[in-house]
Amino acid sequence: QFKTKDNNKRKQVYDFYLSQTHNINNWDLVDLSCYFIVGQWLLDKDRAPLYQLAESTNLWEQRISIVSTMAFVRNYDFADTLKLTEKLINHEHDLIHKACGWLLREVGKRDEAVLTNFLDTYSKQMPRTMLRYSIEKLTKEQRTHYMIK
Numbered sequence: 143q144f145k146t147k148d149n150n151k152r153k154q155v156y157d158f159y160l161s162q163t164h165n166i167n168n169w170d171l172v173d174l175s176c177y178f179i180v181g182q183w184l185l186d187k188d189r190a191p192l193y194q195l196a197e198s199t200n201l202w203e204q205r206i207s208i209v210s211t212m213a214f215v216r217n218y219d220f221a222d223t224l225k226l227t228e229k230l231i232n233h234e235h236d237l238i239h240k241a242c243g244w245l246l247r248e249v250g251k252r253d254e255a256v257l258t259n260f261l262d263t264y265s266k267q268m269p270r271t272m273l274r275y276s277i278e279k280l281t282k283e284q285r286t287h288y289m290i291k
Contacts, residue, residue: 144179156183160191166202169237176206181213189222196229201237204230208241215248220256223249227272231264236271243275251279261288 144155159179166172184191195207208230211223227242250257257276265273265288277285 144182152183155179163200163203163206166206168202169205169241172202172205173209173241176210177212180206181210184210185213185217192222192226193229196226201235204233204235204238205241208238208245211245212248215245215252218252220249220253224256224260227260228264231268231272233269236269239269239272240275243272246272246276247278250276254280258284266291 144152192207195203198204208226215223223245230238230242277288
């Protein structure tokens, strides 16, 4: 329904999706839906809702905040992915580490310099899972460099 060209309908789907996050209870539901709805809707809008989701106490809303940025990454817009990863870098849950690492890797596939600049600043404090996910596509030498604590 979100793929319609009717902006009113798209807004309704977006609003409904966010009103139902209490029913989202696994990473698969988040990953298969949020960037096609939340991310796409926010492409040309204020992204404050993502930062509100990141502040939530609900793990799935936090994951929605970072995974939704895939829509931006696909459009070579990396700022919110980096800011949200920075915000979530000390999160206690592995599912957030994996999501942030995945999105960082996607950034690096499009612009390696943006990824390596981020890693130069944050690799020492990143959880190992996040770091491993983010460096998967780098050269062996680069991966070794960033894995050294």
